Amino acid sequence: MATGQTTVDVGATPQAPQASTQKQHGKRPFHGHQRKNAKHRRKEKPPQEGSHEEVLLADIQALLASSKISDEAENGAVEAEAAPLPEQGTEIEVEVVELSSTGDGLAKRKGSDHIYVVPFSIPGDTVRIKGWTAADFISVVKPSELRDDSRVQCPYFANCSGCQFQMLDYAEQLKIKKNIVVKAYRNFSQLDPNLVPEVLDTIGSPLQYGYRTKLTPHFDGPKGNPRRGPKKSHESMPPFGFTPKNTRQVLDIEDCPIATEAVRKGLADERARLAVEYGKYTKGATILLRENTKRVPKSSPTDVPEVPENTPATALRVESDTHTDFKTCITDQNATSTEYIDSFVFTNPAGAFFQNNNSILPPFTAYIREHILPPSPPADAKPIRYLIDAYSGSGLFTITQSALFPGGSIGIDIAEKSIAYARRNAALNGLQEAQCRFLAADAPELFKSVSAYDPDETVVVLDPPRKGCDASFLRQLLQFAPRRVVYVSCNVHTQARDVGVLVRGEVEGVEGKKGVRYAIESIRGFDFFPQTGHVEGVAVLNRVDA
Known part of the structure; x- marks a missing residue:
């Protein structure tokens, strides 16, 4: 089965749950043992990076703290x-x-307070493992009441690291992801819970399988090739797929059921091509698989549109009452891909970032539209007329929300x-540009x-990368002091x-300017990646006016 190696160390005496791990440089982080002399205690820094290790450590420390409190209540202070x-x-x-916010199970052995990090497990499971803090999952000895392995639709589950929750009912997955958001604000916001x-x-997500519009499988180069000089090519087809959890050996994968039908076909086609052309490769490679859509409107539900010019004969045909979509898979990073969100159309470089679950984008953008303006502004408040879309990318929010802003919407991104x-x-x-314009500029400027x-x-709508906003940007945001902020994030911790x-x-x-600060109106998660431990977050904030 799969391995789950994670560089996290814990001790019997936990730090506060908000404590941060030290950066990893081949050493295990400080794990909270108390020093005898208080003068020499390390000054704890607040969590900053929202990394896998930092998130996992906060969950482990919180579990240790709760276990200690429980033990003291039951057995006294001894x-x-x-x-x-x-x-x-x-x-x-x-x-x-x-269950940790990384999707890994946190386990204990009878008679010990040591925490084991066990991938592909859920609360209530009794599992056989091998290892210390970061354990290798071997098998389930006694399943949790929540586990139903008949739900698993992928033969590589518990080997491939892409999914963690296929054994869980989808409603339970959504509960888990809500709790991930709750813990993110508890451990990373440094705010009074009130x-x-x-x-x-x-x-x-409307689709729990068959939703991913992009995959990037890969294969390694031939073993033993020197760094310099002539290199040998593959003598047989190498494993082509994805890397198991925290290992370097590629797992050969023939199919991925969370991908769309077009992307799954693309994976099969690329495997067939590599089976013939492997001898051309002296290095490894990562292959792009990105869904592309050509849409043809219908004059009536029974209309049967002709196939558009230059559409491959292998294109998949998807029918609706109003249109027919012809879906193909792009492998060229520089080609242009096309996607539709309701009546909106978006084009992007196929290798560039765009959301990878098209099925959830209509309800997602509708939710933003419903919450981007104040629900009940004061009678003397000015109406909101302008939208600033920071980190705008190819214009998802600038375009889909532009109709609400009579003064215009502007999208700004560093990537020209x-x-x-x-x-x-x-x-x-x-x-028109007066309604929706774009500017290439560094977000902090x-x-x-x-x-x-x-x-x-x-x-202001924010949708930064996983590392979140830097201090310079946040300072300028507070100095500009917009009336309302909608913060969208793929990393709820940052x-x-x-x-x-x-x-x-x-x-x-x-x-910030004149002591400007904000109050949180609402926080909600969106499940862009069913069967995984990932959740996107939307936080709506209002400026606090004295």
Whole structure:
């Protein structure tokens, strides 16, 4: 079965759940043993990166803290002697007591307070493992009541690291993802819990399988090739697929059921091509598989449109009452892919970032549309007229929300190629520059470009990369002080960190203009990646006016 190696160390005496791990440089991080002399205790830093290790460590420390409190309540303050750890390589049975925000199970062995990190497990499972803190999952000894392995639709599950939750009912997956958002704000926002509203239920994906519009399988080069000089090519077809959890050996994968039908066909086609052409490769390669759609309108539900010119005969035909979609799979990074969200059309470089679950984008953009404006503004408040879409990419929010802003919407992104496509997308959707325009600029400098906008009439949408916003951007945002902020994120942990900054109204101790700060109106998760431990977050904030 699969292995689950994660560089995280814990001790019997936990830090507070908000404590951060040290950066990894081949050493295990400080794990919270108390020093005898308080003067020499390490100063704990707040969590910053939202990395896998940092998120996992916060969950482990919280579990250790709760276990200690429970033990003291039951047995008094006397500490029990910890059971010795098994020798490395010994197989043991452990019980999974909690699920971490990374999708890994957290398990304990009877008579020990040591925490084992076990992939592909869920609370209530008794599992056989091998290893210490980061354990290799071997098998399920006694399944949890939540586990139903008949739900698993992939033969590579528990080997491939792409999915963690295929054994779970989908409603249970959504509950887990809501809890991930809850813990993100508890561990990363550094806010008084009274300032964080109850996290709303996670919005599920219309498709739980067959939803991914992009995959990037890969294969390694021939073993033993020198760094310099002539290199030998493959003598047989190499494993082609994905890398198991925290290992380097590629797992050969013939199919991926979470991918769309077009992408699955593309994977089969590329495998067939590699089976013939493997001898041409002296190095490894990553192959792009991106769905592309050509849409032909129908005059009636029974209309049968002709196949568009230059459409491959192998294109998949998808019918609806209003149109027919012809779907293919692109493998050229520089080709242009086309996707539809309701009546909106978007083009992108096939290798560039765009959301990988088209099925959830209509309800997702509808939710943003319903919450981008204040629900009940004060009678004397100015109406919001302007939208600033920071980190706009090819214009997803700028375009889909533009009809709500009479003063105009502007999308700003550092990537000039993305802005070129955004302008093209605006034109494809019939939007004039006065209504929807785009600017290539570094996000921290964007507020210099919108100085004419009245902050009282402006809403800012943020959709940064996984690392979140940097301090310079957040400082400028507080200085500009828009009336409303909608923060969209693929990493709810860095989102919680940044939202905490906006609620406190300071960045690294520097206050924003006139002590500006924000209050959280709502927080909600969206499940862009069913069967995985990933959840996207949407936080809506309002400026607090004295």
